[in-house]
Amino acid sequence: MGVLLTTIVLVFVLFAASRAILRYFDKQISILEMLLWLIMWSIVLIILIFPELTNFGAKLLGIDRGIDIMVYSGILLLFYLIFRLYVKIDNQEQEITLLTRELALRDKKDKLLEHKTKECKNKDKEIRQGR
Numbered sequence: 001m002g003v004l005l006t007t008i009v010l011v012f013v014l015f016a017a018s019r020a021i022l023r024y025f026d027k028q029i030s031i032l033e034m035l036l037w038l039i040m041w042s043i044v045l046i047i048l049i050f051p052e053l054t055n056f057g058a059k060l061l062g063i064d065r066g067i068d069i070m071v072y073s074g075i076l077l078l079f080y081l082i083f084r085l086y087v088k089i090d091n092q093e094q095e096i097t098l099l100t101r102e103l104a105l106r107d108k109k110d111k112l113l114e115h116k117t118k119e120c121k122n123k124d125k126e127i128r129q130g131r
Contacts, residue, residue: 006048009044009048010045010048013041013044013045013048016037016041017037017038017041017042020033020034020037020038020041021034021038040077047070051066052066053066054066054067054069054070057069
């Protein structure tokens with residue numbers, strides 16, 4: 001790999017790892033999630049420094065070239081991340097539905113209470129005027 005590309009990937013890996021650490025300290029991800037991201041970026045860094053390791057790993061799995069195992073691993077990782085996003089979006093949709101229902105019911109109760117209060121005030125006014 002060329003020096004320029006290696007430098008760009010190295011800077012990106014360090015940036016991404018720092019983002020994982022910052023997200024943990026901001027309490028946006030758990031320690032487990034941070035560790036998983038740091039492990040992933042460490043693997044990328046090791047492969048960047050020792051690219052021949054991909055050939056060794058590929059041969060163990062019966063794959064011809066190291067780059068092929070990287071592509072396969074990347075695709076699997078992307079599918080997993082898409083699945084996690086799908087689950088999070090689905091959960092948020094369910095939460096939004098529940099909140100919308102609760103707000104609608106609360107508005108209905110408020111309007112009903114307001115209507116009843118007006119009725120009581122009107123009856124009270126009629127009673128006072130009748131005296």
